[in-house]
Structure formats: structure tokens, C-alpha cells
Amino acid sequence: MKSINTFFKYSTFTALFLAVFMVGCDNQNTGDNGDPDIDAPTVLATSPANNDADVARNIAVTITFSEAMDPATINATTFTLKQGTTTIPGTVTYSGTTATYTATNIFASADVYTANITTGAKSAQNVALTANTEWKFTTAGSNEPIAIVDLGTAGDYVILAKTAINNNPTSAITGDLGLSPAATSYITGFALTANTGYATSDQVTGQIFAADMADPTPSNLTTAVENMITAYNDAAGRPNPDFFELYDGNIGGKTLTSGLYKWTNTVLIPSDITISGSAEDVWIFQIAENLTLSSAVNITLSGGALAENIFWQVAGEVTIGTTTHFEGVILSMTGITLNSGATLNGRMLAQTAVVLDGNTVVQQ
Known part of the structure; x- marks a missing residue:
């Protein structure tokens, strides 16, 4: 009798153990190969x-x-x-x-x-x-056009700088030049002819102004420089870019539609680019470091795009390569350099210096 009781005792224990084991197995995730204890990915x-x-x-x-x-x-x-x-x-x-x-x-x-x-x-x-x-x-973006950057009276100048405008002759500039707070002596390479409140040069189709010239030139230039800084801050402060770190800053060979672009590094243009859009479209390029264009590069406008609606806000230096053609308004916190034979349609507005070397620049 004792042996029969023992048999039932152990049989019951075994059955209970197997039941618990099977329930546990049922609660495990398994792969297609049936392996237990594998959690499903999330x-x-x-x-x-x-x-x-x-x-x-x-x-x-x-x-x-x-x-x-x-x-x-x-x-x-x-x-x-x-x-x-x-x-x-x-x-x-x-x-x-x-x-x-x-x-x-x-x-x-x-x-x-x-x-x-x-x-x-x-x-x-x-x-x-x-x-x-x-x-x-x-x-990001809107179905409405981007608001243009208001240049104020800074837009009266094709070149406006604070510390110097240096030219290696011979350049051909269409539009007025302004320099403030630096004096006339910091405008070099133009063979200036002095007049009351302005100067002229055979290389400039327009007038040249500096902070030490007769009134009202100093006051006008002070306002223009203030407007230039305001415009720079406006362009730099536009929020919610349509394009962020596009092509990691190397935009050579690309076609750029209208919008707000932002880069936290240097932007390189080693080959031709196209800026495509209508005459009402606006482009703002926010560049935290430098803007560098290689030699013999062309920026081409298509679809009616206008240089006056293209704004390059650059915290670092802008360097435009030999014989390169540039389109747009440059708002530079540092300096702008056009290498030999480079051409530009737009404006160059620099919070330091502009350096020219036998260039053709046309206000747009």
C-alpha cells in the first residue's frame, strides 16, 4: 500500500511540474526556429x-x-x-x-x-x-513666398563695407560704393577724383562715399551700415529652414529651388550651380562659417529668378574664385574677396572689408 501511495504522490508532482513548464514556454517569444527566451524587437x-x-x-x-x-x-x-x-x-x-x-x-x-x-x-x-x-x-516652409530681406538704405550701394575697399585695377563697377566708419584713404586702387561729399573713378559707373567726406555723407553712411547689420540679422534669424545641412554643404552641380537654407559649417561650390525659380521667389542661405567658390564656377539663374531676391548670409569669409560668376546679395559678417576676373551680379555688403582684383560687379 505504501508503494502505491508513493507512486501517486510522485506522479502528481510530475504532472504539476510539466504543466507549469508548458505554461512558461507558452509565455516566451520564439523565433521561426522555435528558440525560446527571445524578445520581440521594438x-x-x-x-x-x-x-x-x-x-x-x-x-x-x-x-x-x-x-x-x-x-x-x-x-x-x-x-x-x-x-x-x-x-x-x-x-x-x-x-x-x-x-x-x-x-x-x-x-x-x-x-x-x-x-x-x-x-x-x-x-x-x-x-x-x-x-x-x-x-x-x-x-517646413509655406505655400506663400518667403518675405524678402529688407536692405534699407544699404541697398543703395553695390558695395558697402566698414573697414576697407581694396581694388587691384582694373575693375568695372556699376553702382555706388560706400565705406564707414573708415575714411577715404581705406578705399584703394580706384584713382579717386574728389568732389564735395563724394568721389568718382573711371572704374566706377556711380559715386564713391566714405565717412570723412562732406555732409550729409557721414550720416547717410551711418544709417546704411546700421541697415546692413539689421538686414544681416534678419537673414540670419529666419527660423524653420526648408533645407538643413543640404548635401553636407557641398552644393556643386545642384539646382536650388526657392526657400530658406541653413548650414552650420562651410559651404563649398566646386562646380556650376543653378538657382531656379520665378521673379517672385526668394532664396535665403544661412551659412555659419565660410562660403567658398572654386575657380571658373558659374551660378546660373533660371525660370526668371532675380539676383536681388537671393541672399547669402555668411558669418565667415566669402571667397569667389578666379573667373567665377556669382549671383545674389552677399551679407557678410567678415569679408568678401573676389579673385582675378570674377564677376558678380547683385551686391556685396560686408561688416569688414571687400577685396577686388580686376572684377566686373553690377548692382542688381
């Missing part, structure tokens, strides 16, 4: 985040997962981007724990986009994402 973060607004129109959309994923399952089928019901063409890449969707074209301004990652995305252990994840963001 989405830790997205960029842009859900409901972000004023998102740069050239941004790459990214997802960061909780663990390494199977790259073969991260593709244009599982990771999609749409504008309404229209799929946005692009390229999907994966590295580390981050998937990136890079759109083929720049996003439209002030529009809503929807990104989605499906459960077709699987971890390196072949476990599916816990759930589809969808998020939306709105791009």
Missing part, C-alpha cells in the same frame, strides 16, 4: 518624431530599433513613406540598429508625410517586430 525612436512640425525638406527619415535587425527584412516593402496615398520614391538602408529612408526628391513645403514600418521587419534572431508602427510629420 521601435525605440524615430526621426522625425511623431507629429514633428517644421521638418527640413531634405531630411532622411530614420527608425532606431531595440536590437539588431535582419537587414534583408528592412526594405521598401516593410519601410514606407507616403504623402497622402502617394508613395514617396526613395532608398532604404540599414546599419547597426537604425534603418534610414532617403527620399529621391526633396519634400514639398508645408505638407504632411506618413512613415510606416511593418511587422515584416524581423530581428537578427528572426523574430518579427511587435506591431506596425506609423508616425507623421509636417515639413
Whole structure:
């Protein structure tokens, strides 16, 4: 009798143990190969985040997962981007724990986009994402034209500087030149002819003004320089750029549509670019460091774009290469240098010096 009781005792214990073990197994995530104790991957973060607004129109959309994923399952089928019901063409890449969707074209301004990652995305252990994840963001910009940068009386000058205007003859300048608070002696290379309140030069189709000339020139120049600084601050302070760090600052060979552009580094133009838009469109380029154009580069305007509506706000130095052609209004905190044979349509407004070397400059 004792042996029978013992048999039932241990049989009951074994049955209970197996039941608990099976329940535990049922609560585990398993891969397709049936391995237990594998957690399903989740989405830790997205960029842009859900409901972000004023998102740069050239941004790459990214997802960061909780663990390494199977790259073969991260593709244009599982990771999609749409504008309404229209799929946005692009390229999907994966590295580390981050998937990136890079759109083929720049996003439209002030529009809503929807990104989605499906459960077709699987971890390196072949476990599916816990759930589809969808998020939306709105791009920067407006369907209305960007407000122009008001130059005030600084716009009366094709060249306006504070410390010096130096010229290596012979240049051909169309428009007035102004220098303040520096004196006439800091305008060099023009063979000036003095008049009351201004000077002239065979190289300038216009008049030349400096802070030590007769009234009302000093007062006019003080106002113009103040307006130049105000215009610089306006351009630099415009918020919510349409384009942020576009092409990492190397925009050679590109076509630039109207909008607000921002770079936190130097901008390089090693080859021709096109600025494309209508006569009403405005471009503002915010550049935190230098703007450098290589030799023999051409900036071309298309579609009716006007140089007077293109503003290059540059905190560092502007260097325009030999025989290069430039379009637009330069607002420089530092200095502007045109190398030999370079040409410019627009204006050069510098809070330090402007250096010329046999250049053609036309006010636009």
C-alpha cells in the first residue's frame, strides 16, 4: 500500500511540474526556429518624431530599433513613406540598429508625410517586430513666398563695407560704393577724383562715399551700415529652414529651388550651380562659417529668378574664385574677396572689408 501511495504522490508532482513548464514556454517569444527566451524587437525612436512640425525638406527619415535587425527584412516593402496615398520614391538602408529612408526628391513645403514600418521587419534572431508602427510629420516652409530681406538704405550701394575697399585695377563697377566708419584713404586702387561729399573713378559707373567726406555723407553712411547689420540679422534669424545641412554643404552641380537654407559649417561650390525659380521667389542661405567658390564656377539663374531676391548670409569669409560668376546679395559678417576676373551680379555688403582684383560687379 505504501508503494502505491508513493507512486501517486510522485506522479502528481510530475504532472504539476510539466504543466507549469508548458505554461512558461507558452509565455516566451520564439523565433521561426522555435528558440525560446527571445524578445520581440521594438521601435525605440524615430526621426522625425511623431507629429514633428517644421521638418527640413531634405531630411532622411530614420527608425532606431531595440536590437539588431535582419537587414534583408528592412526594405521598401516593410519601410514606407507616403504623402497622402502617394508613395514617396526613395532608398532604404540599414546599419547597426537604425534603418534610414532617403527620399529621391526633396519634400514639398508645408505638407504632411506618413512613415510606416511593418511587422515584416524581423530581428537578427528572426523574430518579427511587435506591431506596425506609423508616425507623421509636417515639413517646413509655406505655400506663400518667403518675405524678402529688407536692405534699407544699404541697398543703395553695390558695395558697402566698414573697414576697407581694396581694388587691384582694373575693375568695372556699376553702382555706388560706400565705406564707414573708415575714411577715404581705406578705399584703394580706384584713382579717386574728389568732389564735395563724394568721389568718382573711371572704374566706377556711380559715386564713391566714405565717412570723412562732406555732409550729409557721414550720416547717410551711418544709417546704411546700421541697415546692413539689421538686414544681416534678419537673414540670419529666419527660423524653420526648408533645407538643413543640404548635401553636407557641398552644393556643386545642384539646382536650388526657392526657400530658406541653413548650414552650420562651410559651404563649398566646386562646380556650376543653378538657382531656379520665378521673379517672385526668394532664396535665403544661412551659412555659419565660410562660403567658398572654386575657380571658373558659374551660378546660373533660371525660370526668371532675380539676383536681388537671393541672399547669402555668411558669418565667415566669402571667397569667389578666379573667373567665377556669382549671383545674389552677399551679407557678410567678415569679408568678401573676389579673385582675378570674377564677376558678380547683385551686391556685396560686408561688416569688414571687400577685396577686388580686376572684377566686373553690377548692382542688381
